Amino acid sequence: MDFNSQMLLLSTLFLCFLSLQVQANIPTLQTYIIQLHPQGLTSSPFYSKRQWHLSFLEQTLSAEEDSSSRLLYSYSNAMEGFAAQLSETEIEYLKKLPDVVAVRADRKYEIQTTYSPKFLGLSLGTQGVWFNSSMGEGAIVGVLDTGVWPESPSFSDSRMPSIPQKWRGACQEGQDFNSSNCNKKLIGAKFFIKGHHVASSPPSDVDQEYVSPRDSHGHGTHTSSTAAGASVAEASVFGNGAGVAQGMAPRAHIAVYKVCWFSGCYSSDIVAAMDAAIRDGVDILSLSLGGFPLPFFDDSIAIGSFRAMQHGISVNCAAGNNGPIQSSVANVAPWITTIGASTLDRRFPAIVRLSNGEFIYGESMYPGNKFKHATKELEVVYLTGGQMGGELCLKGSLPREQVEGKIVLCDRGVNGRSEKGQIVKESGGAAMILANTAINLEEDLVDVHVLPATLIGFAEANQLKAYMNTTSNPKARIQFGGTVIGRSRAPSVAQFSSRGPSLTNPSTLKPDVIAPGVNIIAAWPQNLGPTGLPEDSRRSNFTVMSGTSMACPHVSGIAALIHSAHPKWTPAAIKSAIMTTAEVTDHYGKPILDGSKPAGVFAMGAGHINPTKAIDPGLVYDIKPYEYVIHLCALGYTHSEIFIITHMNVSCHKVLQMNKGFSLNYPSMSVVFKHKTTSKAVSRRLTNVGSPNSIYSVEVTAPKGVQVRVKPRRLVFKYVNQSLNYKVWFMSEKGKEGKTVSSSEGHLTWVHSENGKYKVRSPIVVTWKN
Template sequence: MDFYSQMVFSTIFLCFLLLQVQANASNLQTYMIQLHPQGLTSSVFESKLQWHLSFLEQTLSVEEDCSSRLLYSYSNAMEGFAAQLSETELEYLKKLPDVVAVRADRKYEIQTTYSHKFLGLSVCTQGVCYKSSMGQGAIVGVLDTGVWPESPSFGDSKMPPIPQKWRGGCQEGQDFNSSSCNRKLIGAKFFIKGHHVASSPPSDTVQEYVSPRDSHGHGTHTSSTAAGASVAGASVFGNGAGVAQGMAPGAHIAVYKVCWFSGCYSSDIVAAMDSAIRDGVDILSLSLGGFPLPFFDDSIAIGSFRAMQHGISVICAAGNNGPTQSSVANVAPWITTIGAGTLDRTFPAIVRLSNGEAIPGESMYPGNKFNQATKELELVYLTGGQMGSELCLKGSLPREQVEGKMVVCDRGVNGRSEKGQIVKESGGAAMILANTEINLEEDLVDVHVLPATLIGFAEANRLKAYINTTTDPKARIQFGGTVIGRTRAPSVAQFSSRGPSPTNPSTLKPDVIAPGVNIIAAWPQNLAPTGLLEDSRRSNFTVMSGTSMSCPHVSGIAALIHSAHPKWTPAAIKSAIMTTADVTDRFGKPILDGNKPASVFAMGAGHVNPTRAIDPGLVYDIKPYDYVIHLCVLGYTHSEIFIITHMNVSCHKVLQMNKGFTLNYPSMSVVFKHGTTSKMVSRRLTNVGSPNSVYEVEVTAPEGVSVRVKPRRLVFKHVNESLSYKVWFMSEKRREGRKVSSTEGHLTWLHSENSKYRVRSPIVVTWKN
């Protein structure tokens, strides 16, 4: 028997003859083991699976079934596998040849009838007409909680045939079979192994489908936002009535269920990305994430690098940890990172106090119809009694104190709609949700089970003062229906995570913002739009807020661009989205963040403008190897870069051959540190507009910095021609005594004849002592 046969026989023989002894789960954890893709030991095995099993065979005791410990075998998103191991086994496995890195499984959290109109995608603008077929041929892969295939948003009427490049399928499971897919929903798979071993089983009240079917609604909502079909007459119990439509209604959708009742685990996420790359998606949409991590320890960053190499645009949510500075997640430069903005659609529900004062609020209570109001009720705000009464936690509201009254509930701890349910169960007749200092004036709306409204922090303080100083405080809620166009928008959502990136300050993040507040989209028909088990009402649509909602907007827009320009790289698509973004609102005034103009750390390049992004004029393109050089510039080590890219490079040689290299990113983030006062960056623009185009530069320099650009004029003779320019930044004064300070400006290339081509790059300059 030759050496190869001996190795294969040994592995298979041991795996199948080992005793079926179940290991004590409390001693095992899930780890992701990354291997060298050209490992010295790999050549003797017939398949990657056998190679991966061989590591477990060498690690485990003879009483263990090595195949039972293997969760996933990866080959596209990364080379390696996920397995359950004890600490002792892990330490042994780390020392085996070809093991590059080991990461513990990490849990990530999941982070429309009008938004397509708000974004200008329902009319012809600047020669670009939005049609229901837009996005045709593109495949959007959505990693989320699954899908409700019967939703009208996933109907395939007038959809073209499934693209020939598609290699995926429809995985059968609980209440889900192959016929659940069609020409719109062309693929659906679920990944649960990492979740199963990391979590306790759900309670009896949670219906979790072990299949691609959506048990929570989040995935149905995000998928339909990205590429849902056009559905007329959509609303949430009459609120926000209109046509529900995804950003790319002509695109196909492939769903990868990775999020379950207790979260989304990195082992499942990487398995889904691995499958999506193999299946042939064009866009990956991930409305999930955590906190900033070094790229070599971030499974999403590693998997998305491989996706980018395959020509797949990866769009990720920035996170909901705003307005905290440096809270932005998913910051790898090959990812497009999306923050959240508001719409100019409101659902007014004003609190009318008995003294004649009016306190503005918003609500999507089903009774929110123009000029409809509750009767005047006694107001009550319970504090100092049972624990949690001011938050309206379960069991905290004595019936004798709230029955028939309008109850004030502070936000926090439990869900907003859940608070209304608790008020209702306690006999309350109506509710006022009060923002706290954490939420400030954030105006999220919810579907409620009783008349209710949400008021801002300043208004909450005014309301509580009225209650505390009035003998018989009373109020009624006056509803105002759905109102469009009367408020300034977009503005940055309070919850949207902010930059700068703590792990990569040389790249400005988030990249852009998109609609993420009060977004109406598809919803499972077996769930109440409130998400409450006690609520028997049903609707095909509901409202949600978060960067989870802004992310699929841009995923759909990326599909539109890919459909129009199928040969463009992910970097070119990102550049088109960033350089055409708006920095002014619908009234032509600066986009706001609260009551002040938004900074680049809040909105990135600005608010996405899809009609301009489809035809940007110029793009900043980036080759995959450029990211490797960038990692060397950032100071990543040889082994760290190998973990991220699977490329074996010597940074010493790379930097010698690329002196003065700067990543060709559409935004410019310049960091002065250790007393430096000058810096030069280079950029390269590719003409994707018309031949014989001339562009002139316009610069607004950051305060305290002088900026010089050379050349100041770019003359393109041909389409796809690339020209370079350099920018010198010089600090006019040293910022002694400050740990960190930043200023911002912008650089724009203007077409000399066609005013629609304005290629804008935000600039931020930071001083660090």
């Protein structure tokens, strides 16, 4: 190498070194949500909120930096503030500026029905709720999710009423989506991607998605149609679950806010969508997303939903899919309706018949008539102890020579259920038996598998494995049984449904209610296979999904029915109607089950939704927004924390002095005995929304270990909308206070004197904590 070449090489290396040094000194930017004092703008010289928000960045960044390039969103409805990209050094400086109330790093959340209307009593002819109601007419349901597939027949606006005059939203244009995709059913659609773009930089997965309100995932299409989808005749998933597909409120309008992408849903985008939804004029917000429990002042959904509640918007959220773990329930703010998942009495049997004559019950939505081995036995293999992940059927773990032409047994876990089937198919397997583990127990979730497959319970999986261990050549066949309705106990609590008690708010029982969330059939994008896998080339207008994500829109749709029937009711009154009329027995009149045992309140809250009763509850527990502030004071939240949540400037010392003995007027009762406390009292207020001149008498089933006294024992209402108070005293039996942690359940019911026309039931849970 000559001298000039050597010098050129050295210069290049030096420049590379300098470049690396410069890159090393570039601060890492992260998205933060900056919450501001709501009155700050009035004392500033700025004429718009955006200018005011930019001024904080201008004070923080260097003079050469373009502050507008760092600003992602300006918020004014869900909260006062903005989202921006900042470094740690910059955020420390910005925190000290006047009017900055709180700073939160962007947080990622995860997304969590042909038969449901009949199961819930909505479509039972002249006896159903729909017959004597407007079916949600005039109500607007805002759905925060993965977007929408507007061409689905579930979003047809045939025979839909005109768009409400109060609607201020729009149909945002984007990739493969324009204003013509909206109609009188789907009246609005927007997408929010800035927080996601920053968090997933480089945003490689966005290339696989529609940068528009169009749904690339399917989840949002499914939830939106469950809440308020139009009636679609002859709907099914390849013949399974055939019937008329309808949302809970078929004449309600839908507004979609796309906040979830393949990598998740970011709080900066969620707050921006809630901000827009409040401004647009929705009546109901449905959020089938969430994470783990958080203090309310650090929970963007709790903060945004408080503002929505103040605007008269009912907010419904999924409880989460982390059950049966105790205290896993999320979205527990008392102004949110928190929904767990339950089962239907619709089954899709796919029986495993063993060569020794035994059979094992399983379920599947695979189109059984296409299974050419339906009557032929095949060898069953279960790959353990060899290739890593063989028992879980992970990618690359199934050697073709060991599985080709055979039925492969796969344990649940790590990868998706349908994905396991795809891996078995690619490896040459002829069929799959999917086995529940000790985590899933007897949970029955069906999928539209890409090859003949069935899911069996944990006990059945042990039976099958025992057979395989004692047989030199285990063989079996799968027999598909189509759709079977009404032969099983339902509803029961879904195994995956998150459980209470709430970690952040133990004095409020959560979840509030349960609703259908297992094997729910609803609309699906026509460009996706029913499994959602990219390799699935089949097409269907509907598919089946399970999760509290599916339960949430059921309640959102029912809230729309109630809002349509009672447009002046507050979100708290609507929630009360749903909770106090919930059922604690199944369709056989027996206690709702959680596995093999009766379900407790930490699994099902007040019980299973009953729309027929909820639309006419007789009495409601109403709550004024300021009462939540008193509740937060009672929980021990500080002045600054309460201001972050509510934007209300209060002195908790004065508030509690003025409201001695205050109890939040919640439809359920959660009493916590701490240390050596032996007695507690709670007060409640009931409002008559039934008939005038009504008398109610109280019936109490006291929790074990507690004496309960109610005063008065009769409530005499003379006119509609009259409110009356009552008080409940709880006296713990001696010795209970010494226990570490234990709980006991009961209930209190106000019964109408006229043949028990109304029964207004509140669950009670008493907890002892040492």
